Amino acid sequence: MSSAHGQGPKAPHAFFQHHYNTVEQQAGAAKLGMWVFLATEILMFSGLFLAYFIIRILYPEMVLGSHELLSKTMGGVNTVVLLFSSFTMAMAVRSAQVGDTPGIIRNLIMTIGCACIFMVVKYFEYTGKFAHGIFPGKYFDYGRAAAYAAEHGHELVGMPHIFFGIYFTMTGLHGVHVAVGIGVLVWIMLRAKKGHFGPQYYSPVENVGLYWHIVDLVWIFLFPLLYLVK
């Protein structure tokens, strides 16, 4: 079954809503709605990316000096974790497409597990920063942060509170998306356990999948920009 095109229409399933005419119409609407929603997500994050680029242009030395304080390893581990969770998410959708309910649940649990690992790593990153006075904005403690930087052979230049302000905002908003993602993943996993999904009906799995991939996509850009770029 490579495509529904050419097959007969699907029979109405338990979740068919009466204001649609066909099952295909409902599934198509759900998916288009999700894609339009993803567009809004991308545009929302783009504001933060633009703010980042503007700050880079205004204070290049400051950004380069500050980003050295971020742990490339922790960022890298989180990247790998998120990429893997994207893979398991895609596998969960595939399981739904072929009607393998245990497969959906297994893959969703792995995805949720990866999301939790991501949040735990993030927690240690944040607390590690807070411990050395690295807070966003006016709470940034220049003296302690500079001492911490000196310990690691780096030097703070200019106004590092701006870099960490945007760092906490970007990763914070991304973290909120991961947390929401965990919520919806748990929700569809519980529904999968009830046997709601199969080849007839898997829009929620697919849409949560699309959402999860966009969370991954944002991180794919956040990671090099915040942690790696010189």
Next chain:
Amino acid sequence: MTTKTFLHGKPIDDVIECHEHVSPVSLYVKVLLSLFVLTGLTYAVSFADLGPASLWVAMIVAFGKATLVAMFFMHLKYDDRYHGFVFLSTIIFVAIFFLFPIFDLNSRARLNEEQGTFFRVNQAGDWNEAQRTNKGQVEAEAKAAAEAAKDAAKAPADAKAVAPAKP
């Protein structure tokens, strides 16, 4: 009455279409491995001193990874073309959003440098001066100083670790 809806260049009779495509597991595994390789690449490159080029390299690699995720994990390659259109036009509008402010900032700096009117705090000293005008910061500093004094009185040996002086 035939409708004029086209999918992959071929006319289809029903406007409401559903595109399902089941990719083989091997494809997903290949994509995942490619993503790992690209992540390793960008991580390794970050240790090389490429200067300004490092931004471009990192961005090209990131776009490569994003394309893989969008095309295969998100099924854009097999999906209704309109979804791809939505995605691409979003990217175009993001580009517009980026283009003008960055263009403005770059040309602003150039023009204002000639006139010597653009104020930009670049030195830590300048900023610390500017920061002092901020009430919250002044309070925080006073509090930190008080704490430092208290700690110093209690355990002079630990003073260095707790409250290093401002540079």
Next chain:
Amino acid sequence: MATADTSSAHGGDHAREVSFYAAKTGLKSWLVTLDHKRLGMMYLVGTMVFFLVGGIAALTLRTELLTPEQDLVSATTYNKLFTIHGAVMVFLVIIPSVPGALGNFLLPLMLGAKDVAFPRLNLLSFWIYSLGAVFFLITLVNGSLDTGWTFYTPYSTSSGTAVVTATFGAFILGFSSILTGLNFIVTVHKMRAPGLTWNRLPLFVWAIYSTAVIQILATPVLAITLMLLMIERTLNIGIFDPAMGGDPVLYQHFFWFYSHPAVYIMILPGFGIISELIAVHSRKHIFGYKAIALSSIAIAIISFLVWGHHMFVSGQSELAGVVFSFLTFAVAVPTAIKVFSWVATLYKGSIEFNTPMLYALAFLFTFTIGGLTGIFLGALSVDVHLHDTYFVVAHFHYVMMGGTIIAFIGGIHHWWGKMTGRMFNEAHGRWGCLLVFIGFNMTFFNQFIVGQQGMPRRYATYVPQFQQQHVLSTIGSYILGLGLLWTAFYLLRSLKTGAQASDNPYAGASLEWQTQSPPIEHNFHGQPRVDTDPYNFPQIDRSGGMDHH
């Protein structure tokens, strides 16, 4: 509420059913309804309530401006009043008005669908709208807001008023707007009746669709802008606040990337209404259907390229100013295409000078003035002189009030019978339109002159030489207010005493006229099919009058 369950001569194949008002009753049938028609009516009530709030603020401002001295309210209160007027009118009235009220009510009807694609999401966006409104009300009692509706930094990061509450309200309202736009895009794509191709969509649908595209692409940037502003205000992270090393002009870039397209979120639905009104009431096929439809899309796209014309004197680079000024003129092209098409539709049409048509003609007059003065302001050198004067105030009121609100009121009259099942008194309607038209022009036309003479906006006091024109403006605003109150009065009265509306009082050809007035709960008896475009009007039958069709 009136039901249309009458035995009038609208036979057809189906027995008449009870209207959606009568199908369910009780408070709960409204508060948790999934019915797009009920949600549309609730948006109508909500926007009208806040229209009153914003209007009272405006009339207070005008009263203060009767004399050059500061007498009625203090300067600080004046700042708060114009901020509240602007923020309420933009975020709570104009943006949700046409899409929220008429769009919700009419879009599924015009598409021949049972509902929008996501009815629950629709309910959610209404409740998000209400929540945002609550935050605005909290702002009102909690120190108000004096930054102007634009929340410009650095003042908004230091103002002592309730900036965060108001910003959070606008942030929430943005999500309502996004979800409505998302719902409408999917509805237009997926819920059209068989045979309803893109080239047969009513132009109102095209306009709402283009609006939804802008809502989707621009509003998320507003969300992130306001979020950054809230973070800036609470944490001082130094992105927008120059005291912390930020760039206040960057805030304006962020803000206008949303807010310029938002101007078209406001006016495009108005264009859609006018296309319907002019075609139906001149009994002529709309001139240049495709041109009007595609110019909506063109406006939607070009609107993203011109935002810098709000920032000519804000410290953006001269080069960027020149580029934005040049691009701004491009918007005039699709807009002019629309205006010329409407005028060409009127040409040799069989024009019925009833209330909706009078509002459409008023729109043509006022919007054209508003649009053309926008060209003046888009010219870089002219704007340097006119920026932040009453010329700007007059310009955007001619577009927003003279454009969107006049079109909205015209649309309410046009579809009043369909929405409520009752007809308003035609003579009352014409008097109301006359009052609104005279009052509006009296208020704002001489503001072009006084602005050009150098009267700056947003001041409670002014030099005595401008008093005569300010008095004229204030009297005009009273007439306008009176006209609007009169309109509200006879419309509400018609709910009790108005004649029963026939299913198709104006002999329109689009799908919403093919069902009962007010519509039944599931909109249509069976699945409507479409085999012609919505502007193929039957041969006009003068002998029978309007109610005959």
